[in-house]
Amino acid sequence: MKCGRGRVWLDPNENSDISMANSRANIRKLVKDGFIIRKPVKMHSRARWRKMQEAKRKGRHTGPGKKRGTKEARMPTKTLWMQRQRVLRRLLRRYRESKKIDRHMYRELYLKCKGNVYKNNVQVSTDIIMAANPPDFGIVPHIFLSPHSL
Numbered sequence: 001m002k003c004g005r006g007r008v009w010l011d012p013n014e015n016s017d018i019s020m021a022n023s024r025a026n027i028r029k030l031v032k033d034g035f036i037i038r039k040p041v042k043m044h045s046r047a048r049w050r051k052m053q054e055a056k057r058k059g060r061h062t063g064p065g066k067k068r069g070t071k072e073a074r075m076p077t078k079t080l081w082m083q084r085q086r087v088l089r090r091l092l093r094r095y096r097e098s099k100k101i102d103r104h105m106y107r108e109l110y111l112k113c114k115g116n117v118y119k120n121n122v123q124v125s126t127d128i129i130m131a132a133n134p135p136d137f138g139i140v141p142h143i144f145l146s147p148h149s150l
Helices: 012-021 024-032 045-056 077-097 104-116 121-132
Strands: 009-010 036-038
Touching: 009 012, 009 024, 012 024, 024 036, 077 121, 104 121
Parallel strands: none
Antiparallel strands: 009 036
């Protein structure tokens, strides 16, 4: 019947016929007649799981008592670093292809990204804007002058 003993149903009214069956052929006949039936699989509901996931999306059940594993094990810093590098490098590539920055500027910013100078796209964009339009201070205050330039 290709199932476990728990899923086999024997007709209680046909106990005598079933007990007399002593060969595979007899059992097959009983199955064909419907005295021995394979019960359907019991349902494995996911309703409770769905409800729990909905709550987790809202931020429930995620306190210190639920955490197994260190911060590093849960979200490795290397993975975060790789994600950040990919985002920044993608931005630089787009800027270079759209001719917003030349290849020299690209290389400089690329190495700065690698050197952990920028945390996100906004910082890179701001740096590009500042390089294109340096702030005009008019008369440079003495704090911007190096001691060697005096």
